[in-house]
Amino acid sequence: MADLLVSDKSVFGELTGEQIDIVEPATGAVLGSTRLASPDDVAEAVTRSVVAQPKWADTAPAERAEVLLRAAQLIHDHEDEFVRWGIRECGGIAGKTTHEVHSSRGELLAAAGLATEPYGQLLPAAGRMSYGRRIPFGAVGVITPWNFPLVLAMRAVAPALALGNSVLLKPDHQTSVYGGALIARLFEEAGLPPGLLEVLPGKADAGQALVADPRVPMISFTGSTRAGKIVAATAAGHVKKVSLELGGNNATIVLADADPDQASSVGAWGSFLHQGQICLTTGRHLVHRRIADAYLDRLTARAAALRVGDPAEADTQIGPIINATQLATVDRIVRASADAGASIRTGGTYQDLFYAPTVLAGVTPSMPAFTDEIFGPVAPVTIFDTEEEAIALANSTSYGLTASVITADPFRGWKLAERLRAGMVHVNDSTINDDPAVPFGGVGASGNGGRYGGQANWEEFTQWQWVTVRDTPPAYPF
Known part of the structure; x- marks a missing residue:
């Protein structure tokens, strides 16, 4: 043909x-x-x-x-x-x-x-x-x-x-x-x-x-x-x-009753698919303090194991950033956040247009990794103590495209999701979701x-x- x-x-x-x-x-x-x-x-x-x-x-x-x-x-x-x-x-x-x-x-x-x-x-x-x-x-x-x-x-x-x-x-x-x-x-x-x-x-x-x-x-x-x-x-x-x-600066909220391994899989997919160059990308991981260490360990291991390279090769999982200007933006946000006190658990490096999958711990609401749409393979993790704090953190952005909640109690997740200011919300799934039959879109700056x-x-x-x-x-x- x-x-x-x-x-x-x-x-x-x-x-x-x-x-x-x-x-x-x-x-x-x-x-x-x-x-x-x-x-x-x-x-x-x-x-x-x-x-x-x-x-x-x-x-x-x-x-x-x-x-x-x-x-x-x-x-x-x-x-x-x-x-x-x-x-x-x-x-x-x-x-x-x-x-x-x-x-x-x-x-x-x-x-x-x-x-x-x-x-x-x-x-x-x-x-x-x-x-x-x-x-x-x-x-x-x-x-x-x-x-x-x-x-x-x-x-x-x-x-x-x-x-x-x-x-x-x-x-x-x-x-x-x-x-x-x-x-x-x-x-x-x-x-x-x-x-x-x-x-x-x-x-x-x-x-x-x-x-x-x-x-x-x-x-x-x-x-x-x-x-x-x-x-x-x-x-x-x-x-x-x-x-x-x-654009979007989408949050995934990981509640204290979530399984860290399952949640980290959702989080890794949300931040690293297509090098994070998706409006639906998980730009903020909001994790309850009780499971934050376990979540970070598993998310970091997943990120470090991803194969970076030519996407024409079948086993590649992370391809290139689209151009040098966008790569510089990604690196600037990572560097500025690290200078402000965030910890680079893995990644933070690049070669040519290939940026290593990066996990940032200790991210606070004043850091660029929290406030900016990164559009790169970066997973910023912020800790919360209460559901009220998690909702406030998730909604503390001008964007409102998509969000997700990970929990062992779907009804609890649903009630929390109803308080999120986003055009689309997913309970026990990634922020990255689409379907031809759904009303797709966001609010605010999204x-x-x-x-x-x-x-x-x-x-x-x-x-x-x-x-x-x-x-x-x-x-x-x-």
Whole structure:
């Protein structure tokens, strides 16, 4: 079976922006090159998208669903190609990337079901028919990051298309193939008509042009809180809807009755999967004093045993940080916290872009390892004495994406979880959890309350329209 990208034409069309190399973070090898989208390219793509969308919205829902189902089959048939690019371009280990590809297929299957669901309701009225219906926005802009570029694109692209929108996808320039070119080819092969998915790999100028274009009434943005604030301000200036899924500084609370070995497994997975480069990563381990020593010992042993190296090798568990700038940020936070009194139990070192899994003990709320989103393989551990203290520590952040509680008493964990300020909470599981059918999103600095997944997609990618119909016009007083 030929790869999807084997073709004599560019999936991006004739882009006119900067030419860049596609670099493998694990080895520094140049995998290829691509042109980026310029603001002029974005404007031209919006024109095509706006022209194509009305016919797509009028297409029979079952036909829209069939395109998504064909795409789901194609991603299954070409799984090896997607995984290969995810490993090499993102630096993700095989297990992470395979899971991402499977989740992306799940997003396509779930979105296909949306297309044929009821989309409105009859409303009470006298002397006329009155109903509300959900209608597509039109052209939807989708801006995605580099860490999970395939699934974070698909969770917006798939439902937006299913519900009758056209989509302009701007993937991060560092993952323009895995998060862009492969998606473009996938939908082309699935039979999506031209103009309905414009893929525009680019930097901030392309994203700014997309958000500022008045013909794009809705923006879906996933990325840092800093960048999200800029997107929100620009969108507000054009009075358009924006859905923000931003950063996190997520806490796992380990209660005194938890099994330290089980809890440390949950904690290690939460902090070290994909080198901690996930918005859902466990950024703070809040552990009851009674079991803190045992938890730290086991977490440290797990971290020290992880194999760091090229993610293309099957037994690698920790791959590279995405770039040198991010690695420097991770190391700065670790060093500053150690200087402030935290103890480095293991790790705290790096070679090239590979940062050793790091466990910090004695972390206090004033240290950067507690206050900042690290986005690296670092597990900061903070001790508490009471549940009230644990709740206060967990909620002492502007972020509110996800949290978890580990306990031998699930009901106790559930009651505690209800007091946590987070968009998602998991009892006896990791902070890292996702599913195509759930309302995914955060609050506070983690997002503006928008949600992806399941029925929440109707709220994100369509808008209400109220319609009334009378037999004849009424006679008004004037």
